[in-house]
Amino acid sequence: xxxxxxxxxxxxxxxxxxxxxxxxxxxxxxxxxxxxxxxxxxxxxxxxxxxxxxxxxxxxxxxxxxxxxxxxxxxxxxxxxxxxxxxxxxxxxxxxxxxxxxxxxxxxxxxxxxxxxxxxxxxxxxxxxxxxxxxxxxxxxxxxxxxxxxxxxxxxxxxxxxxxxxxxxxxxxxxxxxxxxxxxxxxxxxxxxxxxxxxxxxxxxxxxxxxxxxxxxxxxxxxxxxxxxxxxxxxxxxxxxxxxxxxxxxxxxxxxxxxxxxxxxxxxxxxxxxxxxxxxxxxxxxxxxxxxxxxxxxxxxxxxxxxxxxxxxxxxxxxxxxxxxxxxxxxxxxxxxxxxxxxxxxxx
Amino acid sequence: xxxxxxxxxxxxxxxxxxxxxxxxxxxxxxxxxxxxxxxxxxxxxxxxxxxxxxxxxxxxxxxxxxxxxxxxxxxxxxxxxxxxxxxxxxxxxxxxxxxxxxxxxxxxxxxxxxxxxxxxxxxxxxxxxxxxxxxxxxxxxxxxxxxxxxxxxxxxxxxxxxxxxxxxxxxxxxxxxxxxxxxxxxxxxxxxxxxxxxxxxxxxxxxxxxxxxxxxxxxxxxxxxxxxxxxxxxxxxxxxxxxxxxxxxxxxxxxxxxxxxxxxxxxxxxxxxxxxxxxxxxxxxxxxxxxxxxxxxxxxxxxxxxxxxxxxxxxxxxxxxxxxxxxxxxxxxxxxxxxxxxxxxxxxxxxxxxxxxxxxxxxxxxxxxxxxxxxxxxxxxx
Numbered sequence: 190x191x192x193x194x195x196x197x198x199x200x201x202x203x204x205x206x207x208x209x210x211x212x213x214x215x216x217x218x219x220x221x222x223x224x225x226x227x228x229x230x231x232x233x234x235x236x237x238x239x240x241x242x243x244x245x246x247x248x249x250x251x252x253x254x255x256x257x258x259x260x261x262x263x264x265x266x267x268x269x270x271x272x273x274x275x276x277x278x279x280x281x282x283x284x285x286x287x288x289x290x291x292x293x294x295x296x297x298x299x300x301x302x303x304x305x306x307x308x309x310x311x312x313x314x315x316x317x318x319x320x321x322x323x324x325x326x327x328x329x330x331x332x333x334x335x336x337x338x339x340x341x342x343x344x345x346x347x348x349x350x351x352x353x354x355x356x357x358x359x360x361x362x363x364x365x366x367x368x369x370x371x372x373x374x375x376x377x378x379x380x381x382x383x384x385x386x387x388x389x390x391x392x393x394x395x396x397x398x399x400x401x402x403x404x405x406x407x408x409x410x411x412x413x414x415x416x417x418x419x420x421x422x423x424x425x426x427x428x429x430x431x432x433x434x435x436x437x438x439x440x441x442x443x444x445x446x447x448x449x450x451x452x453x454x455x456x457x458x459x460x461x462x463x464x465x466x467x468x469x470x471x472x473x474x475x476x477x478x479x480x481x482x483x484x485x486x487x488x489x490x491x492x493x494x495x496x497x498x499x500x501x502x503x504x505x506x507x508x509x510x511x512x513x514x515x516x517x518x519x520x521x522x523x524x525x526x527x528x529x530x531x532x533x534x535x536x537x
Numbered sequence: 538x539x540x541x542x543x544x545x546x547x548x549x550x551x552x553x554x555x556x557x558x559x560x561x562x563x564x565x566x567x568x569x570x571x572x573x574x575x576x577x578x579x580x581x582x583x584x585x586x587x588x589x590x591x592x593x594x595x596x597x598x599x600x601x602x603x604x605x606x607x608x609x610x611x612x613x614x615x616x617x618x619x620x621x622x623x624x625x626x627x628x629x630x631x632x633x634x635x636x637x638x639x640x641x642x643x644x645x646x647x648x649x650x651x652x653x654x655x656x657x658x659x660x661x662x663x664x665x666x667x668x669x670x671x672x673x674x675x676x677x678x679x680x681x682x683x684x685x686x687x688x689x690x691x692x693x694x695x696x697x698x699x700x701x702x703x704x705x706x707x708x709x710x711x712x713x714x715x716x717x718x719x720x721x722x723x724x725x726x727x728x729x730x731x732x733x734x735x736x737x738x739x740x741x742x743x744x745x746x747x748x749x750x751x752x753x754x755x756x757x758x759x760x761x762x763x764x765x766x767x768x769x770x771x772x773x774x775x776x777x778x779x780x781x782x783x784x785x786x787x788x789x790x791x792x793x794x795x796x797x798x799x800x801x802x803x804x805x806x807x808x809x810x811x812x813x814x815x816x817x818x819x820x821x822x823x824x825x826x827x828x829x830x831x832x833x834x835x836x837x838x839x840x841x842x843x844x845x846x847x848x849x850x851x852x853x854x855x856x857x858x859x860x861x862x863x864x865x866x867x868x869x870x871x872x873x874x875x876x877x878x879x880x881x882x883x884x885x886x887x888x889x890x891x892x893x894x895x896x897x898x899x900x901x902x903x904x905x906x907x908x909x910x911x912x913x914x915x916x917x918x919x
Contacts, residue, residue, distance in 0.1 A: 220730045386653055393555040 191316040193359035193494070194256070195351035195503070197249020198466040198510045199242050199328075200453060203232040204518050205526045207341055213523040214336045221341060226427020230344035230454025232526055233330040237345065239268045242328040242459070243282045246349035249507035250324065251286060253358070254351050258287040261351070262320025264294045265311055267303025267327045267458045268347075269376075271296055282326070293320070300374060301423055302484025303327060304458040308350055309490050312361055315352045322353045329457035334382035335532055342426050344454025348462035358500040359469065359478075363410045363493040367402035374485030385485075394487050395425065399433045402489035403481045407437075410493050414438035418476040421447030421464035423483035425455050433481075446471055447480075449510065463510060465494075470509035472496040538635040542759040542766035542919065545574030545752035546878045551866030552716040554746040559593050559649040560605045566748035566871075567606050567645055574752045574762035581639035582606075582613040585626030585646035586870035591659040593652045602645075612639075619663035620819060622646060623873025624903030624912035627751065628772045631914075634753050645750035646875070648868035656744050660869070663906040665780040677741060677820070679781055679907040681733035684822035687788035688735065693825075693840035695735045699726035700843040701821035702739045702863055708850060709860020711890040716745050716866030740821040745866035749874035751881065756919070765885045770806065770898075771915040773799030779909045790823075790908040793830035797902065800913040801832075808832030811854060811915070812896040813883045815876035817904045818861040824848075827902055828856060831913065850891060858883065858891045873903035877914060884918035 206229045208218035222228065233242070243266050251258055264283040271278045279294035297303040297310075304327015311323035328347025333339030373394035376383035386394075399422055407413065414420070420439045422430040427450050434444045447464035456463055461482040468478055478494040527533050547569025549562050557565070563584065571577070582603055590596040599613035616626040623646025630644030650656055657677075661670045664679060687693060703723050709715040721739055729739040752762065759766035775795030781787050801807060808831060816831065818824035829839040833854055834847070842848040848856035859865045859879035862872060880899035882888045897918050904911040 217730065224730075388553060389555065389651065389653070392553070 190360055191312055191352055191354050192357035192361045193350050194322070194353035194356055195250040195252070195254030195358065196349065196466055196469055197246045197253060197507050198346070198348040198463050198513060199245035199249070200346040200463070200513050201231050201233045201237050202516055202519055203234055203521055203529065204229045205232055205521045205523070209523050210341055225341055226451055227341055227454065228451050230342060231346055232521055232529055233345035235529060238272045238330055239266070239270050239328045240272055240278045240281050242330070242345065242347040243278060243326045243349065244285045246328060246347045247282060247286050247324055247326055250349040250351040252507045253503045254353070255506070256322060259291065261288045261322040261324050262292060263311055263314050263323035264288055264292055265297055265307035265323070265325050267297040267299070267307040268329050269298055269300055269303060269457055270330045271298070288324070299488065300485035301425070301457045301460055302482040302488060302490055304348065304462040305480070305482035305490035308492070309364060309366065311352045312364065315354060322351055325350050325352065327458035327462040329459055331457040332382055332530060337382070339383070339385065342455040344456050346453060346456035346463055347459035348466040350462070356499060357497050358503055360495040360497060361492055362495055363406055365402055365406040365409060365491045366488060367398055367405065368488035369398070371487035373487055390485065394485060395429055395483050396433060398487050398489040399423065399481050399483050400436060402491040403437050403479065406491040406493055412477065412493065416477055417443060417479050419443055419446055419468045419472065420479040421461050421468060422481050423461045424448065424450035424464060427451050452514065467510035469496070469500060470504055470511065472500060474498045474500065539637055540756035541631050541634045541753055541769045542756040543751050543769065543877065543881050543916070544754055544759050544762035544766050545570045545576065546750070546881050547573060548714055548749040548875055548878050549747050550714050551745045551747035551868060553651050555651065557746065559589055559595055559647060560601060562649060562746060562748035563602045563645060563647045564605050566647070566750040567643060570643060570750040570752045576641060576752060576762060579608065579611060579641050579643045581633050581642045582611055583616055583626040583629040583633070583642065583644050584613065585616045585622030585873060587617060587619050587622050587648060588659050588662065591662065592654045593649050618910045619905030620817070620869040621873060621903045621905035621910045621912050622870040623749065623875070624901065624914070625774065625873065627873055627877055627914060628774055628912055630753050631769050631772050634755055640754055640758065642753045643750055644753055644874060645748065646871035646873055647748035648870040649746050650744045650868060651746050668780045668782065676907070677733040677736055680820040680822055681736045682781060683787050683826065683907065684735050687822060687826065690788055691837040691840060696723070696727065697840035697844060698735065698740055698821040699723055701818060701824045702726045704843040704849045705818060705857050705861040705863040708858050708891060709864025712860045712865055715860040715864050716743055717864045736820055736822070742819045742862035742867035745868040747866060747868035747871045747875070749871045749878055751874060751877055766919050767881045767884045768917045768919050769914055770917050771800035771802070771804030773797060773803065773913045775799065775911055777909050779906065781907050788826060789836070790826045790830045790904070790911065792908055792911040793827050793902060793904060796911040796913040797831040800915050804915040806898060806915060810898050811900045812898055813858060813880065813893040814854060814856050814900040814902070815859060815861070815879050816856055816902045818857055818863050819867060821863070824856065824861065831900065831902055850893070855893050858888065858893060873901070873912065876901040876903055880916045884916055
């Protein structure tokens with residue numbers, strides 16, 4: 190059986206508070222905080238991008254696995270903010286991590302589910318025996334247009350999962366993917382900021398896919414919500430994953446640990462993966478975990494996971510999500526944030 | 538003029554109908570109206586629609602709709618008067634039957650608003666482009682100015698505005714076709730997001746998709762289609778200066794008063810005779826101004842009507858038993874026809890939990906823009 194042999198996450202130390210963004214645009218901070226259930230979000234530093242985040246998360250995953258990086262046969266980086274339009278992120282990541290050149294590398298893109306997409310493929314390659322280990326990363330430094338609802342949530346961060354067949358930290362019991370042509374959110378070639386269909390992104394997009402994928406994987410496994418200790422759903426804001434979880438019969442206690450969005454923001458391809466990493470930081474042997482991602486366009490990947498006896502022994506080999514989040518933070522003003530995110534036009 | 542009756546009605550649910558296109562909505566409502574009357578043809582179609590062009594990029598709606606209804610060949614006219622398009626389409630259908638031009642007429646209204654258009658900007662095209670919209674004003678802004686003018690002139694409070702929303706949601710909670718089938722508390726309204734001071738989110742009607750259609754024929758042919766026709770006693774249409782700033786009193790909706798006077802005169806009835814009414818509550822302040830303009834409340838006293846229960850179910854004259862635009866939804870072109878359907882059902886005794894007992898005379902009032910156009914119809918159960 191294949192599963193997760195190492196995992197890691199990385200979140201930049203910069204933050205901007207929801208109230209500072211709201212105030213900038215003349216919106217009522219309390220209303221926004223209450224409506225989106227967001228307090229602050231991470232912001233990448235000037236020298237951070239999807240590649241640096243992927244490297245940091247990938248290194249932590251390798252540290253927890255304790256294997257020679259050269260044995261990794263596949264590296265997949267899922268992101269919607271790859272720094273280059275042409276030239277892969279994965280080549281740099283695999284080189285820096287000491288994995289290249291004996292490796293298959295690809296960049297994935299599927300809005301916010303590119304990370305679980307990479308996990309899906311990595312798992313399949315390991316299961317088939319085609320490679321010994323496969324590293325799947327979901328990372329983003331996504332942008333919301335100024336004064337768009339997405340500006341409150343679009344943040345930076347990511348998580349990496351190393352798949353293998355021996356010394357598993359987490360068994361993968363089942364997977365399921367649900368996909369349809371649903372144009373709820375998109376960015377055309379050459380456009381700087383994504384566009385979205387407003388309320389269309391909710392019920393017919395996020396909820397339809399997240400609920401369908403989750404229900405089907407529960408049906409396939411014969412499990413019910415109460416069988417799980419933890420569940421995490423893609424977190425475009427604070428509200429949606431709680432509503433989806435409730436609809437599926439999960440309690441707040443089952444959702445709380447993976448619900449990292451209120452102080453992290455939506456790390457897009459890293460969203461449900463960072464939530465999963467936070468769950469693995471505390472899960473006990475035999476705990477069942479459900480993760481369902483969502484990517485606009487649209488689709489959801491679901492995984493039913495089970496923690497092994499080995500997990501508690503390995504988690505201290507790299508920083509936990511909360512250790513990373515609790516590192517000294519640097520709070521940015523909206524002006525600094527605008528500069529960091531290259532929203533200010535300069536003469537060159 | 539021939540006497541005219543409503544003999545059939547059909548309506549989609551109102552709301553975010555992601556699975557239905559503009560034409561789907563029309564066809565669903567139209568087929569239901571035809572089926573309800575057992576009619577297999579129509580002689581003429583009038584359809585109210587504010588802005589298919591800007592909402593979904595589709596103009597030339599008449600033939601499109603007739604074609605998709607399986608009735609290509611039938612005369613069909615698209616009618617536009619902003620948010621009063623549906624009510625004006627009903628009036629056009631009424632005139633076609635009354636004049637003897639057509640016997641069986643479908644009067645419909647439809648709007649598809651959730652297909653990605655910038656709704657606030659599209660709606661703002663119903664304001665005066667040169668003196669209003671160009672300078673950035675939106676409809677919430679215009680109605681907020683009406684509300685400010687009203688609150689400054691009369692002994693009324695923001696809580697009075699909020700009671701309109703509370704009452705209409707209470708009604709809408711009983712309407713299976715309503716977009717928001719739930720009640721809201723006074724506190725929820727008073728603490729909802731400020732949109733344009735003093736109007737908060739729960740003072741504003743929503744963005745909606747939907748369609749509604751009624752079937753009209755001469756009263757003396759009505760029994761072919763239904764045992765309980767509803768007669769249209771009067772129809773009044775009026776206009777007022779387009780720009781709010783050009784009106785003598787921004788808190789008094791002159792076109793609404795004129796359209797009501799004309800309808801009352803044609804019907805030979807007075808405001809006091811009306812037992813149930815649907816008025817254009819696109820914003821809570823609009824219902825207050827409208828019930829004053831149609832004579833249901835005296836000037837300056839409309840603000841208390843919802844609070845004291847005068848216009849609530851069980852009150853002297855229940856207003857917006859459907860939930861109104863606020864709770865039922867406001868697919869702008871469909872609204873005027875949907876109002877007529879609520880009164881049709883009330884006068885036939887088919888309004889279920891929303892039924893106003895013993896209602897014989899009902900009124901609909903539908904307006905465009907900030908009240909630059911208004912159309913009123915008076916109905917009588919037969």
